[in-house]
Amino acid sequence: MAERSLRGARLGTQSFEDERGVEMAPRQEVEYVLPDGKTFTVTMADDAEVPAEWEDPRTGKIGRRVDGDAPEHKEVKAPRTHWDMLLERRSIPELEEILTERLELLRAGEIGPAHLHRPAKVKAKARKR
DSSP, X not given: OTTTXXXXXXXXXXXXXOOTXXXXXXXXXXXXXXXXXXXXXXXXXXXXXXXXXXXXXXXXXXXXXXXXXXXXOOOOOOOOOHHHHHHHHOOHHHHHHHHHHHHHHHHHTSSSOGGGSOOXXXXXXXXXX
């Protein structure tokens, strides 16, 4: 077994590359403050667009940039509901008229599922036979 072992290196734990001749990209340290007053720093590229807020890697809380402006708050539009979209197309009196017509058709058995239809009235003459 001693003949098969590799000598002089630990597999997967050591790199033989060195950093001579390698120029690192310019970097900047950006400081963020949490709501409780604690601060943390994030290293970013010099030419990176620095966000106003960043999540603290330790606590998961959102911190604001120390020397930055407050983030712009966008106005949030209220979501449109089906009722809102319906009211864009029809007025309340029109909707009431349509509802009345549809209810009459449903009660007459012309529309809707068969199990909701009322049985037709049997004439008296047909019963006697």
